[in-house]
Amino acid sequence: xxxxxxxxxxxxxxxxxxxxxxxxxxxxxxxxxxxxxxxxxxxxxxxxxxxxxxxxxxxxxxxxxxxxxxxxxxxxxxxxxxxxxxxxxxxxxxxxxxxxxxxxxxxx
Amino acid sequence: xxxxxxxxxxxxxxxxxxxxxxxxxxxxxxxxxxxxxxxxxxxxxxxxxxxxxxxxxxxxxxxxxxxxxxxxxxxxxxxxxxxxxxxxxxxxxxxxxxxxxxxxxxxxxxxxxxxxxxxxxxxxxxxxxxxxxx
Numbered sequence: 001x002x003x004x005x006x007x008x009x010x011x012x013x014x015x016x017x018x019x020x021x022x023x024x025x026x027x028x029x030x031x032x033x034x035x036x037x038x039x040x041x042x043x044x045x046x047x048x049x050x051x052x053x054x055x056x057x058x059x060x061x062x063x064x065x066x067x068x069x070x071x072x073x074x075x076x077x078x079x080x081x082x083x084x085x086x087x088x089x090x091x092x093x094x095x096x097x098x099x100x101x102x103x104x105x106x107x108x
Numbered sequence: 109x110x111x112x113x114x115x116x117x118x119x120x121x122x123x124x125x126x127x128x129x130x131x132x133x134x135x136x137x138x139x140x141x142x143x144x145x146x147x148x149x150x151x152x153x154x155x156x157x158x159x160x161x162x163x164x165x166x167x168x169x170x171x172x173x174x175x176x177x178x179x180x181x182x183x184x185x186x187x188x189x190x191x192x193x194x195x196x197x198x199x200x201x202x203x204x205x206x207x208x209x210x211x212x213x214x215x216x217x218x219x220x221x222x223x224x225x226x227x228x229x230x231x232x233x234x235x236x237x238x239x240x241x242x
Contacts, residue, residue, distance in 0.1 A: 052123045053152045055130035057145040065111075065149075076210055083213040098216040099146070102109075106211050 002041040003071035004031050010064040012048045015094055020046050026089040027066070034082045035074070065102045066090065073107030109212055109219060110137055111149045114189065115164040118154040125193050126152050132188040140181045141173065141222065144230055147214060163195050165202030170209040172222040178204060 006027050008020075015023070024046075028039035054061040066086060074082070083103045090101055112133050114121075121129075130150040137148050165186060169178075186202050189195065209219040220229055 049151055053126065053154075055127065055134075055150040057148055058127075058131035058134035058150075060127075061149065061151075063149065079211065080213070080218055083218070084216075087213060087216060102149075102212065102214045104207075104212040106207065 002031075002037045002043065004035060004037050005043040005069050006045070007067045007069075008044065008046045008064065009067070010046065010048055011054050011061055012051045014062055014064065014096075019094055022093045023090060026093055027086065030082065030085045030089055034078065034085060035070075062096075063100050063102060064090070064094070064096065066104070068103070068105040069108045070105060071108050074105070079105045109147065109149075109168060109170050109207075109209070109214070110143070111168040112137075112151070112185065113166040113168075114150070114152045115166060116152055116154055117162050118156055120154075120162075121152060121193055128192050129189055132192060133185055136184045136188060137181065140177060140184065142225070161199055161201040163189070163193075163200040165189065165200070167202065167204035169204055169206050170212075170219060170222050171206035172209070178206075 008023070008027075024044040025039075027044050028037075028042045031037045031042050032039045049061075052060070054063075056063050068082070068086075070079075082105050086103050087098065087101060090096065090103075091098060114126075114129065129152075133150050134145055134148040137143060138145050165182075167182070167185070169181075182202060182204050186200060190197065190200060209221045212219045217229065220226065
């Protein structure tokens, strides 16, 4: 059982199913690289916000949110390394811009 | 952050009202805190089951603001929601929970603590709005 899990929320129609599988693999690989977790043990789930139900800055949103939970916590340096690598991976695979992604890594 | 999730009964709040609530929440949050507009997220989550109240505001903000400001912010947000949707006070409840700013990266930058925002942070917001055509 991994001490890290991810919940990813995306705007409906923004990220195709085959891309999600690559993003999940990417999250697991980044987590393995940064935290040493076994990739296959890292849970990743995806959910969609239906069109017309998500807003950012008062306008319809195209932003994806990646929420990581880390049991036991990590240092801030490690957290920032993890979040930055997730950002880079997510933008490369999904094609989104840096302004269309929010990443968090919470201690639990 | 901030992230405001409005939990509402299915098919109860039409798109025009959702958009108006989103704009109002953005105006209120930025007016109260000085945060950049592009950092304000508002989502609507429809449900079939009844919670303690049929309508619920679940907000998440950066920690570190004064209690008075937080209470006023929640009050103003809930007032706006009720005014726009016509939902009564006894049908609507809400809360704002907080977490360390340093746990979130947005726009490629770790969020600053409230009161420690730099000019670069606001400049990034302006660039984001320009890129979005806003």
